[in-house]
Amino acid sequence: MSDEKIIIQVDPDLEDLIPGFLENRKLDVEKLRAELESNNFINLQSIGHSIKGVGGGYGFDLMSELGAAIESAAKEQNSELAREKVDQLYNYLQRVVVEYA
C-alpha cells in the first residue's frame, strides 16, 4: 500500500477535537483486528457502523466509506474482505495529515 500523505482539510472549530478523534480511530483498528481474530462479526459490524457514522462529520469522508465497507463485509461474514478494509483503514490513518482551513 502507498505511504503517500493524504491531506484532509478540517474546520478550524474542530482543531481541539481532532487528535482525540484520530486516537480513538487507531484504537478502533486495534479492536477491529481483535474481533477479526475471534471472528466476532457482530462486533465488527458495530464498530464499522460507528466509524461510518462519525468519519464524514469530521471531514474524513474516506474513513466513513471504509467503515461502511467493514460493516458490510462483517454483515456478509466475509472475513477476508473485512481484513482487507481494516488494513486500508490502518493505512489511511498512518498517512492522513490534517490542515485546518
Added chain:
Amino acid sequence: MSINNSESSVKILIVDDDVDVLNLLETWLENDIYKVKTCLSGLEAVSQIGIYAPDIVITDLYMDGMDGMALLNQLHEENPLLPVIMLSGKAQIPEAIKAMHLGTSAFLTKPINKAEFMETVRRVTPKLTDKSILNEFTKNIIYRSKEMSDIIEMASLVADNDVSVFISGATGSGKEVIAKAIHEASSRRDHRFIAVNCGAIPEQLLESELFGHEKGAFTGANVKHEGLFQAANKGTILLDEIGDMPLALQVKLLRVLQDFEVRPVGSTKTYPIDVRLISATHKNLEKAVEKGEFREDLYYRLKVVPLDIPNLASRVDDIAPLAEHFLAKFSKNNKQQAKKFSPDAINYLSSMPWPGNVRQLMNVIDLCATLSKNKTIPLSLVKKAVHDDPIHMQTLREAKQAFEKGYLLSVMRITHGHVANAAKIAGRNRTEFYKLLNQYNIEPAAFRDKKNVEKEVH
C-alpha cells in the same frame, strides 16, 4: 453566522453512545451560541430532562439499553411538543417515516452534514415568539377568547410536525376548521386534505373507502378502487367521528398507523403511504375505551396531542366576532349591502347557550341576514331567528335523508359511477337505484372521472 436573539438561549440535549459524535455536535452547536448538554445513553437523558429542561433533544436511534424511539416516547409522554431530532446511521425510509409520525421533528442520517444539521436545528427551534406564524395560522379562524387562543397556539406549534392530533369537541364546534388550519400551516399544504366522516359511511363500505379495494373484492366491485389514504398521500387525512368507527376496522387502522402501509380489500399487496392523520370526535372516547367500544391502543396512538375545543357558550368572547364575520360573509356571498347588529342584539347573541355551537350560530346569522330589510339588525329579529332555529336539530326524516345521500355517494365512489354495480351493492334494482340518484341529484358521470372521485366525503 446568522442567528437571531430568540435562539441564543435555546438549550439542547444531545444523546449518543459515541463520544466523538457528541463532541462534534456539541462543538457545532456551541459555536452557534446554543447551550448544549450531552448524555451517553437514553437513561441518562431521562434523568437529565427534569433538571436541564431542554428546548430540543437530539438523539441517536440505535443505542444499547433505551434506544432513540423509546426515549422519544418517554419524552413525549411528559411533553408532546418537545422537538426531537433523530439521528441514524442506517438510511432506512420506513424507520424515518415511522419516527416522523411518532412525533420526531426531523430525521438525519449519519455521517451528518454540518449545514443540513444546523439548518434542521434552526427549523425545529420552538417558535413560541414568532407571531407571524401564529398570524398565518389563524387567518381563517375567528376567535378572541383565551380558551381558543390557547388551543390555537398549541395547534400552530404542532402543525409542521407529523405528530398525531386528536381533536375533541361538541358537534358544530369547529373541529374540521382547526384540522384544515393545521394542514394549511404544515409542509403538506401543497398536497391534499381529505376529511372523512366515519359515522356517515356504512360499516361495510368504510374499509373500502379508506383503504381501497381490488377488482372483484366483493359483489359489485368491478373496478379497482384507490382508497382515501392513498389519495391523501403526502397530505393530511381527517378521520372525523372516529368514535363511530367499527371495532374490526379499528384494528386495521392501527396496523396502518404502525406500518405506514395500506392493504386494499381483496388485495395481497400492500402500498406504502405517507399521510398525516388527524382524528376528531364529539364522543367521550375514554368512556368508549372503558366500555370496550374503542381500542385502547388505538386511542393512545391517535391522542398524541389532544386538542379539546370548548363549547361556544363557554367562550363568550368569541360570539360577537364570529357573528360579525358570518354576517359580513353572508352579505358578500349574496351581494347585499354590509349589515351590522344592534348592540343589544349582540349582547343577546352572547348570552344564548348555543347547544349547536358555531354551526348553529352561523345558521342563525344567515337567517337574520336573510330576514333583515335594514342595515342594522335589531334585537327583535335576532330573537325571532334564535327562536325559529332553537338548535337546528335535524328531524328524523332529514337525518335519514342525510344518511341515504351519504350512502349513495359512497357506493358511487367505490364503483366509479357504475350504476349496475352500485345497485347490486345496495341490494336494489337498477330502476329503483336510478330514482334514488335522481332524488338526490347525484350524477353517475361525475364519479367516472378519477379526478372527481375524491371531493368531500360526508
